[in-house]
Amino acid sequence: MMTPQVITPQQMQQILQQQVLSPQQLQVLLQQQQALMLQQQQLQEFYKKQQEQLQLQLLQQHAGKQPKEQQQVATQQLAFQQQLLQMQQLQQQHLLSLQRQGLLTIQPGQPALPLQPLTQGMIPTELQQLWKEVTSAHTTEETTGNNHSSLDLTTTCVSSSAPSKTSLIMNPHASTNGQLSVHTPKRESLSHEEHPHSHPLYGHGVCKWPGCEAVCEDFQSFLKHLNSEHALDDRSTAQCRVQMQVVQQLELQLAKDKERLQAMMTHLHVKSTEPKTAPQPLNLVSSVTLSKSASEASPQSLPHTPTTPTAPITPATQGPSVITTTSMHTVGPIRRRYSDKYNVPISSADIAQNQEFYKNAEVRPPFTYASLIRQAILESPEKQLTLNEIYNWFTRMFAYFRRNAATWKNAVRHNLSLHKCFVRVENVKGAVWTVDEVEFQKRRPQKISGNPSLIKNMQTSHAYCTPLNAALQASMAENSIPLYTTASMGNPTLGNLASAIREELNGAMEHTNSNESDSSPGRSPLQAVHPVHVKEEPLDPEEAEGPLSLVTTANHSPDFDHDRDYEDEPVNEDME
DNA sequence: ACTCATGTAAACACTC
DNA sequence: GGAGTGTTTACATGAG
Numbered sequence: 001m002m003t004p005q006v007i008t009p010q011q012m013q014q015i016l017q018q019q020v021l022s023p024q025q026l027q028v029l030l031q032q033q034q035a036l037m038l039q040q041q042q043l044q045e046f047y048k049k050q051q052e053q054l055q056l057q058l059l060q061q062h063a064g065k066q067p068k069e070q071q072q073v074a075t076q077q078l079a080f081q082q083q084l085l086q087m088q089q090l091q092q093q094h095l096l097s098l099q100r101q102g103l104l105t106i107q108p109g110q111p112a113l114p115l116q117p118l119t120q121g122m123i124p125t126e127l128q129q130l131w132k133e134v135t136s137a138h139t140t141e142e143t144t145g146n147n148h149s150s151l152d153l154t155t156t157c158v159s160s161s162a163p164s165k166t167s168l169i170m171n172p173h174a175s176t177n178g179q180l181s182v183h184t185p186k187r188e189s190l191s192h193e194e195h196p197h198s199h200p201l202y203g204h205g206v207c208k209w210p211g212c213e214a215v216c217e218d219f220q221s222f223l224k225h226l227n228s229e230h231a232l233d234d235r236s237t238a239q240c241r242v243q244m245q246v247v248q249q250l251e252l253q254l255a256k257d258k259e260r261l262q263a264m265m266t267h268l269h270v271k272s273t274e275p276k277t278a279p280q281p282l283n284l285v286s287s288v289t290l291s292k293s294a295s296e297a298s299p300q301s302l303p304h305t306p307t308t309p310t311a312p313i314t315p316a317t318q319g320p321s322v323i324t325t326t327s328m329h330t331v332g333p334i335r336r337r338y339s340d341k342y343n344v345p346i347s348s349a350d351i352a353q354n355q356e357f358y359k360n361a362e363v364r365p366p367f368t369y370a371s372l373i374r375q376a377i378l379e380s381p382e383k384q385l386t387l388n389e390i391y392n393w394f395t396r397m398f399a400y401f402r403r404n405a406a407t408w409k410n411a412v413r414h415n416l417s418l419h420k421c422f423v424r425v426e427n428v429k430g431a432v433w434t435v436d437e438v439e440f441q442k443r444r445p446q447k448i449s450g451n452p453s454l455i456k457n458m459q460t461s462h463a464y465c466t467p468l469n470a471a472l473q474a475s476m477a478e479n480s481i482p483l484y485t486t487a488s489m490g491n492p493t494l495g496n497l498a499s500a501i502r503e504e505l506n507g508a509m510e511h512t513n514s515n516e517s518d519s520s521p522g523r524s525p526l527q528a529v530h531p532v533h534v535k536e537e538p539l540d541p542e543e544a545e546g547p548l549s550l551v552t553t554a555n556h557s558p559d560f561d562h563d564r565d566y567e568d569e570p571v572n573e574d575m576e
Numbered sequence: 577a578c579t580c581a582t583g584t585a586a587a588c589a590c591t592c
Numbered sequence: 593g594g595a596g597t598g599t600t601t602a603c604a605t606g607a608g
Contacts, residue, residue: 368582387597411583417599418582424598431597 201226210243355397362399369408369415370440372398373422377435382424384432387413 200223201207207214209230216222230236358365365372376393377385385393391409394401401408416422421439425432 086596370582407584410585413598414584415582416597 154483201230209238277354277477352520359396360399363404369411370419370421373412373415373433374435374440377422377433384427384434386427386430386432387416390416390433 199219199222201209202216202219205215205217207216207222207225207229209226212229214225214229216225219530230239357363367375368476372394373390376397377383379393380389390412391405394408394412416424416433419439421434421436421442423434425434
């Protein structure tokens with residue numbers, strides 16, 4: 001019985017998976033928080049009913065010995081209230097956690113943060129179960145007088161009279177999830193003896209007991225606090241039970257997430273490998289490599305990774321053509337927008353694999369023509385290419401550009417002419433195109449929400465920075481740096497890349513500021529060249545080649561003659 | 577609503 | 593004259 005008022009596991013999944021919440025999703029969450037207020041009222045009613053029911057029971061069964069029973073009832077009620085409070089606090093902690101991660105925003109007026117008398121996220125059924133469980137545990141404890149027996153709530157619940165049925169129903173996880181070995185002070189002490197300076201419940205001078213956050217200056221005081229405030233009692237037991245449920249739910253969510261991820265990857269794998277065993281996609285969410293084993297992660301193959309599994313950002317126009325390359329052949333020239341290209345969350349997946357992926361899969365690369373052109377030029381040994389060489393680079397690097405030549409070639413020419421960052425230079429054997437990095441940097445400040453200069457410099461960085469990788473990095477920067485940060489956690493290579501990128505970013509920032517101070521990459525051929533045609537702002541050759549010094553293009557120079565491969569190979573112009 | 581970046585199409589001029 | 597190259601304009605689209 002999952003009510004929409006609580007943050008359901010599914011929603012938690014989304015939160016955990018997406019890393020980014022759309023405004024709509026945030027809105028939904030906020031609305032849910034508001035709905036929690038209504039839920040609260042229901043809880044209060046339920047609580048009253050429970051009280052009445054209990055009172056009635058007690059009156060009927062134990063008319064005589066009231067004092068003790070009443071005391072017991074009072075204790076139970078207190079425990080229940082504490083239980084509710086604890087649930088509420090836990091939920092708030094979750095919300096706070098989400099907030100800290102930037103996954104959830106809660107408006108100041110929202111009722112989620114201020115403590116409420118009752119839990120906000122519990123549904124009546126759960127509360128009822130908890131209530132029965134707590135009371136049963138309490139009863140058992142009272143009757144047996146044995147504190148230790150209450151440690152295993154599962155057992156005690158079963159042995160208790162009335163609520164045992166519900167407890168059983170409620171405990172399928174508990175039974176497996178560790179016999180509910182409540183964190184007794186004794187146990188805590190043991191654990192801390194093993195690790196004198198670390199305790200799961202102690203950190204940053206604060207007691208991390210759920211909902212506590214008491215300040216403990218040192219570990220000793222924390223232990224005192226732990227033994228005094230969180231001793232074995234109903235409250236602690238209830239809190240423990242709640243925590244158990246939280247963990248169980250999270251585990252459940254994780255399992256579901258994994259399942260979903262597996263399904264996604266399986267699905268994508270089937271399609272992407274359909275035409276040819278295309279290598280890995282470049283921009284799957286990095287979390288894939290984290291959550292899945294290497295063997296499982298292999299099928300990842302979506303170039304345009306949806307931020308959310310349920311709501312891919314890949315537009316409809318791109319959906320089919322992205323993976324099913326066979327469809328591309330029949331589609332022909334498609335006039336479409338790729339405005340999502342910069343919204344694609346791209347992880348720092350294996351560069352070579354990415355390259356291979358686009359080489360083989362007729363997938364539209366999620367990069368602008370300008371970026372690609374620039375990269376083609378920067379990748380060349382002398383940072384200059386003829387138009388035809390640019391064409392060849394496109395066809396060589398992207399299977400996608402082996403079709404619809406008229407369209408994209410026109411686009412390439414259009415971009416070369418349109419953007420000031422591309423400078424045409426007369427060569428002895430004709431004209432070549434170069435990149436003016438300064439202009440290129442000027443070109444895109446608005447698109448980048450983060451740091452505009454990052455992209456640029458990221459793109460110009462690294463010897464192993466293939467064109468794809470550069471574009472990937474740009475995309476990463478335009479989306480969220482943490483993406484490749486997380487990726488680095490799971491992959492040493494990626495980690496190196498990530499750190500290298502960070503270094504590069506730092507250096508590049510300075511570089512950008514100080515600008516043209518760096519030396520030119522030594523393009524000797526160009527020195528004998530006069531820029532015959534320069535758009536609007538004349539640039540002397542040095543300026544044109546200036547900021548490229550970061551780029552070391554050793555990678556592709558040897559096989560640059562591969563251009564001929566596609567040169568000789570007539571480009572398929574089937575769309576015309 | 578507006579601006580901007582981008583993609584696509586097309587017309588045109590120029591050169592080889 | 594045709595192909596390739598380069599420029600320019602126009603329009604559509606999506607994002608901010």
